[in-house]
Amino acid sequence: MSTTTxxxxxxxxxxxxxxxxxxxxxxxxxxxxxxxxxxDAGLEEVERAYTEIAADDHHHAYLGLHDGEPAFLMEKYDPAQRELVGLYEPQPGDVGMHFLVAPAERPIHGFTKAVITAVMEFLFADPAVRRVVVEPDVGNKAVHALNAAVGFVPEREIQKPEKKALLSFCTREQFEKAVSA
Known part of the structure; x- marks a missing residue:
C-alpha cells in the first residue's frame, strides 16, 4: 500500500x-x-488482451485503487522477454512498466504524480528490481515530464513495431533521490 498526503x-x-x-x-x-x-478496441478485444497478460509469466497487470475505488492501471513486464526484446541490452533486475490513470470527473491536483510514485514504490518493493524501464511514445510529453519527476533518465529513441518510443531508465537510487527532493 502507498499513502500520499x-x-x-x-x-x-x-x-x-x-x-x-x-x-x-x-x-x-x-x-x-x-x-x-x-x-478502437471492442470490449471483447480488451478482455482478450488482458486475459493473455494474465496467462503470461513475463507480463502482469494490476488495478490501482484510490481509497478502495478503481482509479488506474499498471502493467509490469520482463523487458528481456516482452516489449523490448532486441531493442536494448537488458540488465539483471530490469522491470518494464506501463501505467494509465483513469479519466476523472473531478481531477485531483497531483494525482497522476502520486500514482506514478506509488507504482515505482510498488515495483521497487521487490528487492530483485534494480531498474525500471519505460518506452513511452516520443510524442507523449506529459508522461515524459512525470517520468522525469520520479527519476527516469531518457537514453535514446527506439523504433518499436507500433510506435517511436523514448527508452528511459530509473534506478532505485535515482527514484529515491527524485522523490526525496
Whole structure:
C-alpha cells in the first residue's frame, strides 16, 4: 500500500480480465488514453488482451485503487522477454512498466504524480528490481515530464513495431533521490 498526503490511499490488486474488462474498456478507449493505442478496441478485444497478460509469466497487470475505488492501471513486464526484446541490452533486475490513470470527473491536483510514485514504490518493493524501464511514445510529453519527476533518465529513441518510443531508465537510487527532493 502507498499513502500520499492530500491524495489518499493508493493500493494495487491483480487485474481480473473478466471482472475488470468493462471498466478497462472505458479507460483504454477514452480520448485521454490515445497513447495506450486501444482507441478502437471492442470490449471483447480488451478482455482478450488482458486475459493473455494474465496467462503470461513475463507480463502482469494490476488495478490501482484510490481509497478502495478503481482509479488506474499498471502493467509490469520482463523487458528481456516482452516489449523490448532486441531493442536494448537488458540488465539483471530490469522491470518494464506501463501505467494509465483513469479519466476523472473531478481531477485531483497531483494525482497522476502520486500514482506514478506509488507504482515505482510498488515495483521497487521487490528487492530483485534494480531498474525500471519505460518506452513511452516520443510524442507523449506529459508522461515524459512525470517520468522525469520520479527519476527516469531518457537514453535514446527506439523504433518499436507500433510506435517511436523514448527508452528511459530509473534506478532505485535515482527514484529515491527524485522523490526525496
Amino acid at each position: 492530500g491524495i489518499g490511499s493508493l493500493t494495487f490488486r491483480p487485474l481480473d480480465p473478466t471482472r475488470d474488462a468493462e471498466l478497462l474498456h472505458g479507460w483504454v478507449t477514452h480520448p485521454k488514453a490515445a497513447f495506450w493505442m486501444m482507441q
